[in-house]
Amino acid sequence: MKNFAKFAAAIFLASGVIAASSPAIAQGRAIDLKGYVKLEKIITGNDGATSVELVEPETIVPGDKLIFGTDYSNNSAEAVSNFVVTNPIPSAVRLAPVASSDLTVSVDGGANWGKLATLSVEQGDGTKRPAQHADVTHVRWTLAAVAPGEKGRLEYPAIIR
Amino acid sequence: MGSNYPQIAASFLVLATLLSGTAAHADGVGAGTLIENTATATYDAGDGPVTIPSNTVTVRVDELLDVTVTSLNSGPVAASSGTAVLTFEVTNTGNGPEAYVLTANPAVAGNDFDTTIDTIAIDTNGNGVYDPGVDEVLTSPATTRLLDADENLTVFVIVSVPGDALDGEASDVDLLAEAVTGTGAPGTVYTGQGVDGGDAIVGAGGADDNAIGSILIGVTSVDLIKAASISDPFGGTSAVPGSVVTYTITANVSGSGAVTELVVTDIFPAGTSYEAGSLALDSASLTDASDADAGEASSSGISVNLGTVAGGTSHSVTFDVTID
Numbered sequence: 435m436k437n438f439a440k441f442a443a444a445i446f447l448a449s450g451v452i453a454a455s456s457p458a459i460a461q462g463r464a465i466d467l468k469g470y471v472k473l474e475k476i477i478t479g480n481d482g483a484t485s486v487e488l489v490e491p492e493t494i495v496p497g498d499k500l501i502f503g504t505d506y507s508n509n510s511a512e513a514v515s516n517f518v519v520t521n522p523i524p525s526a527v528r529l530a531p532v533a534s535s536d537l538t539v540s541v542d543g544g545a546n547w548g549k550l551a552t553l554s555v556e557q558g559d560g561t562k563r564p565a566q567h568a569d570v571t572h573v574r575w576t577l578a579a580v581a582p583g584e585k586g587r588l589e590y591p592a593i594i595r
Numbered sequence: 596m597g598s599n600y601p602q603i604a605a606s607f608l609v610l611a612t613l614l615s616g617t618a619a620h621a622d623g624v625g626a627g628t629l630i631e632n633t634a635t636a637t638y639d640a641g642d643g644p645v646t647i648p649s650n651t652v653t654v655r656v657d658e659l660l661d662v663t664v665t666s667l668n669s670g671p672v673a674a675s676s677g678t679a680v681l682t683f684e685v686t687n688t689g690n691g692p693e694a695y696v697l698t699a700n701p702a703v704a705g706n707d708f709d710t711t712i713d714t715i716a717i718d719t720n721g722n723g724v725y726d727p728g729v730d731e732v733l734t735s736p737a738t739t740r741l742l743d744a745d746e747n748l749t750v751f752v753i754v755s756v757p758g759d760a761l762d763g764e765a766s767d768v769d770l771l772a773e774a775v776t777g778t779g780a781p782g783t784v785y786t787g788q789g790v791d792g793g794d795a796i797v798g799a800g801g802a803d804d805n806a807i808g809s810i811l812i813g814v815t816s817v818d819l820i821k822a823a824s825i826s827d828p829f830g831g832t833s834a835v836p837g838s839v840v841t842y843t844i845t846a847n848v849s850g851s852g853a854v855t856e857l858v859v860t861d862i863f864p865a866g867t868s869y870e871a872g873s874l875a876l877d878s879a880s881l882t883d884a885s886d887a888d889a890g891e892a893s894s895s896g897i898s899v900n901l902g903t904v905a906g907g908t909s910h911s912v913t914f915d916v917t918i919d
């Protein structure tokens with residue numbers, strides 16, 4: 435299991451399989467998505483100064499900060515519109531407090547969306563409390579359009595629970 | 596594109612094993628847990644909405660090594676001579692199964708005397724009390740079984756107190772627990788030595804911890820002093836028939852400990868008769884009957900139960916007899 439789990443698996447789904455559920459894909463994919471994960475590591479230099487580096491997640495433990503990202507690119511000759519990228523947050527991590535407060539998130543599995551400050555969580559006794567970063571289940575980015583050849587990167591920071 | 600099918604199959608396997616790691620704990624995700632991230636994009640390229648997934652990135656949580664040791668004794672353990680038992684708790688504060696080597700050090704700076712470590716034992720039956728012959732004694736090097744993340748173990752350190760330890764002297768015993776995989780500066784990586792062949796990494800506590808248990812010598816002794824005063828029927832102090840003899844037995848308890856079930860008894864001298872109702876403890880009258888109060892008097896003598904008496908206190912028992 436060691437080698438398998440150590441590498442950030444890049445498993446591209448075959449377009450032929452996607453076609454079974456989405457006929458539009460059969461004509462070719464306009465957008466490419468490529469996910470990645472990095473470990474944010476604080477390096478202390480000889481002079482005591484610290485710097486932050488993003489490294490391959492060779493060794494990760496609870497409390498470490500990971501950056502999950504998705505690179506997108508429009509490889510087609512046509513612009514696409516209503517480009518929405520949705521990313522469920524793995525249960526073993528929580529959204530890091532340093533995440534942008536403008537990020538659109540969901541705290542209920544994707545049913546409702548908004549900025550974190552506008553969301554609340556229902557507690558066991560029926561009362562509601564303001565949602566916190568650890569409550570976030572999904573993050574979402576929305577772009578009105580992606581022009582031909584346009585590339586971008588969408589990422590969120592997370593801390594291993 | 597047919598060659599991609601095996602990879603797709605693999606991706607489903609990944610999902611199936613998502614929760615195969617050690618169960619999540621309050622102190623963090625279990626070692627071996629796979630973290631998988633997949634984004635999904637929807638867009639409109641002119642032919643209606645299209646949904647595509649990204650590739651899935653998978654990382655595995657490595658094993659964090661850490662431990663805490665605490666003394667479960669609320670204060671110094673009172674001891675006199677022979678053996679004393681110190682109780683500790685060892686908790687795996689890492690995120691994966693780990694065993695710990697235990698080392699008890701009786702020579703702690705500042706000790707009035709040093710004990711000798713007899714054995715280190717595990718509270719096998721979980722009752723919190725050392726039961727010789729029942730609780731498992733760890734053979735050297737004393738190593739615990741694998742403790743799951745967040746699991747704790749009660750450990751007994753049994754020590755011998757030297758015979759020349761004096762009353763009031765104290766001695767500390769230090770119990771150290773070290774992760775079997777390794778210890779070191781936080782962040783030290785033991786490649787491939789974690790759960791399922793993953794890495795093990797030393798946590799903030801250095802993957803070792805220690806705690807101090809204390810022993811306080813309480814040697815307690817009891818001295819009984821008996822005194823008599825006589826008053827004769829004529830106002831003097833002569834021992835003649837009819838004289839009343841008042842006996843006072845003073846029990847002086849000294850030392851830093853306490854004695855339990857201290858009972859003072861005395862037999863009436865031949866040729867005297869007990870003065871009914873004269874028995875008293877610390878000037879407070881006691882009934883002669885064997886009842887709820889501490890004392891009783893029979894035809895032959897008296898008995899007063901002082902119960903537990905702390906060192907540094909004294910009690911006096913008085914009673915009268917008449918010379919026949």
